[in-house]
Amino acid sequence: MKTRTYLAAIILTVLIPLLALSAWGLTLLLQKEKEARLSNVEEKARFIALSIDKQLASSEGALRVIGQTEPMSQEDFLSLYSLMRQTLTSSESWAVLYDMEGRMLMHTHHPYGTVFDEGPNPWVSSAIALQKPSVSDLREGRAGKWKVVSVNLPVRTASGRQYLLSHTFHVSHITRLLHSVDLPGTWVVGVFGTDGISIARNLREKEFVGTRVVPALYEASRAQTSGRIRNLTRDGFWAYNTFTHTTRADWTVAIAAPIEEINSPARTATVIAALVLAVAFGGAILGIVVFARRITGSFNLTLAAAKSLEQGKIPAVEASGVVEADALQRALRDAGMKIEAENQARQALEREREQLLRSEREARRAAENQNSAKDEFLAMLAHELRNPLAPIAAAAHMLKLPGRSEATLQRTGEIITRQVEHLKSLIHDLLDVSRVTRGLVSIEQARVEIGAVVKGAAEQVEPLMLSRRHAFRLDVRTPHAVVSGDQNRLIQVVTNLLANAAKYTPEGGNIVLAVDVRGQDLVLSVTDNGIGIDPELLPQVFDLFKQARRSADRSQGGLGLGLALVRSIMALHGGQVEVHSDGIGKGACFTLSLPLSPPAPSSAPSSTPSSASLPQSSAQAAEAGAPPDDTGVRAEPVRLMVVDDNVDAARMLANLLEAKGHQVTVMADAHNAIRHSQDAPYALYILDIGLPDMDGYELARRLRRASGSKDAVLVALTGYGQVHDRQTAFAAGFDHHFVKPVDIAALDRILASTATAASRPCV
Numbered sequence: 001m002k003t004r005t006y007l008a009a010i011i012l013t014v015l016i017p018l019l020a021l022s023a024w025g026l027t028l029l030l031q032k033e034k035e036a037r038l039s040n041v042e043e044k045a046r047f048i049a050l051s052i053d054k055q056l057a058s059s060e061g062a063l064r065v066i067g068q069t070e071p072m073s074q075e076d077f078l079s080l081y082s083l084m085r086q087t088l089t090s091s092e093s094w095a096v097l098y099d100m101e102g103r104m105l106m107h108t109h110h111p112y113g114t115v116f117d118e119g120p121n122p123w124v125s126s127a128i129a130l131q132k133p134s135v136s137d138l139r140e141g142r143a144g145k146w147k148v149v150s151v152n153l154p155v156r157t158a159s160g161r162q163y164l165l166s167h168t169f170h171v172s173h174i175t176r177l178l179h180s181v182d183l184p185g186t187w188v189v190g191v192f193g194t195d196g197i198s199i200a201r202n203l204r205e206k207e208f209v210g211t212r213v214v215p216a217l218y219e220a221s222r223a224q225t226s227g228r229i230r231n232l233t234r235d236g237f238w239a240y241n242t243f244t245h246t247t248r249a250d251w252t253v254a255i256a257a258p259i260e261e262i263n264s265p266a267r268t269a270t271v272i273a274a275l276v277l278a279v280a281f282g283g284a285i286l287g288i289v290v291f292a293r294r295i296t297g298s299f300n301l302t303l304a305a306a307k308s309l310e311q312g313k314i315p316a317v318e319a320s321g322v323v324e325a326d327a328l329q330r331a332l333r334d335a336g337m338k339i340e341a342e343n344q345a346r347q348a349l350e351r352e353r354e355q356l357l358r359s360e361r362e363a364r365r366a367a368e369n370q371n372s373a374k375d376e377f378l379a380m381l382a383h384e385l386r387n388p389l390a391p392i393a394a395a396a397h398m399l400k401l402p403g404r405s406e407a408t409l410q411r412t413g414e415i416i417t418r419q420v421e422h423l424k425s426l427i428h429d430l431l432d433v434s435r436v437t438r439g440l441v442s443i444e445q446a447r448v449e450i451g452a453v454v455k456g457a458a459e460q461v462e463p464l465m466l467s468r469r470h471a472f473r474l475d476v477r478t479p480h481a482v483v484s485g486d487q488n489r490l491i492q493v494v495t496n497l498l499a500n501a502a503k504y505t506p507e508g509g510n511i512v513l514a515v516d517v518r519g520q521d522l523v524l525s526v527t528d529n530g531i532g533i534d535p536e537l538l539p540q541v542f543d544l545f546k547q548a549r550r551s552a553d554r555s556q557g558g559l560g561l562g563l564a565l566v567r568s569i570m571a572l573h574g575g576q577v578e579v580h581s582d583g584i585g586k587g588a589c590f591t592l593s594l595p596l597s598p599p600a601p602s603s604a605p606s607s608t609p610s611s612a613s614l615p616q617s618s619a620q621a622a623e624a625g626a627p628p629d630d631t632g633v634r635a636e637p638v639r640l641m642v643v644d645d646n647v648d649a650a651r652m653l654a655n656l657l658e659a660k661g662h663q664v665t666v667m668a669d670a671h672n673a674i675r676h677s678q679d680a681p682y683a684l685y686i687l688d689i690g691l692p693d694m695d696g697y698e699l700a701r702r703l704r705r706a707s708g709s710k711d712a713v714l715v716a717l718t719g720y721g722q723v724h725d726r727q728t729a730f731a732a733g734f735d736h737h738f739v740k741p742v743d744i745a746a747l748d749r750i751l752a753s754t755a756t757a758a759s760r761p762c763v
Helices: 003-067 077-088 122-129 171-179 215-223 259-310 323-400 406-437 450-467 487-503 562-572 618-623 647-659 670-679 696-705 723-732 744-759
Strands: 093-099 104-107 147-156 162-170 188-192 198-201 227-232 238-245 252-258 446-449 471-476 482-485 510-518 521-528 576-580 588-595 639-643 663-667 684-688 713-718 736-739
Touching: 003 077, 003 147, 003 162, 003 171, 003 188, 003 238, 003 252, 003 259, 077 093, 077 104, 122 147, 122 162, 147 171, 162 171, 171 188, 171 198, 215 227, 215 238, 215 252, 238 259, 252 259, 259 323, 323 406, 446 450, 446 487, 450 471, 450 487, 450 510, 450 521, 482 487, 482 588, 487 510, 487 521, 487 562, 487 588, 562 576, 562 588, 639 647, 639 670, 647 663, 663 670, 670 684, 670 696, 684 696, 684 744, 696 713, 696 723, 713 723, 713 744, 723 736, 736 744
Parallel strands: 471 510, 639 663, 639 684, 684 713, 713 736
Antiparallel strands: 093 104, 093 162, 147 162, 188 198, 188 252, 227 238, 238 252, 446 482, 510 521, 521 588, 576 588
16 A cells, blocks of 8 residues: 555544544533532532531630639629620620520620520520530520520539520621622522521522521431532522531531533533534644655655665755655765764774773772772771770679679779760761761851961860870961861861871870961961871872771771861862871871951951850860760659660660669560550650661650650660751651760750659649
């Protein structure tokens, strides 16, 4: 068959099913459009029902509050009258008090003391007998002057007598609520009670309020909670009557939408869609006929080009108007020309392959070097971790020996505390270098005087300098020079360089910190007469996993991460760091260069904080030899629970807290913790995150939902200390987050705060 025949077959194959599907789709469109409009009517009805429920709930709540007041309990009717008049009285509503026989005792639209001689109201005794709040259907008001509804609440006074508090509404109050809803003017919305009597209506209310609704609508409302019927309304038009019920009162809210208004827009939309579809189909057929000719012509031109190439000629390109056919002609024309280009490209690929092989060999050597450096670093890390573990293990065995003196226990505790702080310092260094080198740390840009940086760094390394008896000299020629950056991070950089010099300089050595300005840069150098740097190591001294050779005892300590941190932090500040050493035994000089900050406007004084106010991290304090923080906080006894599947760790923490006077319960899983908490909730919970049956986040959420523990203090104790771990913990309901091992001083402060809060009298 020819191309045109195939195109005609394609058209018929596509158009016939498409026409059938379009007809079916238009039918669905008509139905969906109608259902969408009716769903909107249902939403309006539910909105009105919710508005009525809100009004009734507000009235019921007010009645409950009044029913529990002292004037009601003690039958102080004068005070009760004043309270009801202030809270429940408006032009359209009032409060009434009835006795058990149904006699009206007071009416807030009448002065207090008014005597009502209308006799008992028979419906009052029925409302009292319910012994719960109720809402009436439409009834006659006092002396038959009004049509009203009321929210009623039976109350019993201290003397045992029963009364009925009633908040009564004129039907105009409900009618005004119906008028507040945005509805077309021809739609009828009404409310009727369980007896089928109209309570309120937005149209012709004077005519129909107090009369029965259409029987079909009443029967449907009794049969189901919500729904829709099609009926002839009392206003004389056919409508979709959508109804729903209120929850506070068994009233029915019904909206009658004229059938013609619901169906007409849907039919119009469907007709427009059908016309658009018909025009689209016609245009498609015309376009296919026109383009079929062009496609056939393009095929003929392409065939002629192929025959030319077969004959060894370069075919001429004739525009056919079809992009693909023209591209094919150009491809045929270029085929011969590209053969030579492909040969040249093949030779180039061979050369590139050789280059890639050389690069691969170099990359492999670099990877092997890095792997070797990593192995050396892991061995060094293992050594540094075993150093504090050895005295901790020895101290643990010491504690198991009988006959220990108080002094022995004190020294053993100090050893364990000191070595744990050293472990925390190592972990802090590892995490800090990881964050900085991966670009996860941002710096605060501020004007910083270099004198404050030098002072802060010198204060931090002073204990280390004194312990090694170094002669430490400052040569700061421009203390007021200002750079732009993060003062804390700059202090960290200088501190690392000074600590590095102190560690690698034999005792009694000389260390000089010098500061000067050269052109537009500030230059800071740290020079020592220590062990120097091997020339082979010099180019790699700032790399991770690289460190100078040390003696077998590794008396200098540390992980060798400080210089990698220095280079990364300087890069964040737009500066650079260099090192010079004449070789082994000839000392070293580290030089920092930072661009000077432009002068500040004269009206804006420098905001650089003084060095006395600089913060000092615990890791820096530990490395510099500063004693760990001990606040000495003594907490009053607190009843708390520790939940951790590591029973030894949980029991040891419990023993420590019990020794401080607290009452501690230990649980190894979440479900037992929840069960014990339900029996007797605790003031504070310390929760591990990695529990076997349920993670600590879910346990925290459940404790927050439980009535007994919702106000307890929740403390997360985990080995995960990243920022997102803290955010997840606080989102789950934790008040505090600790990374293992727990900071006992900080925990003591939390316990003290918890004890204070528990002892504070409720207001």
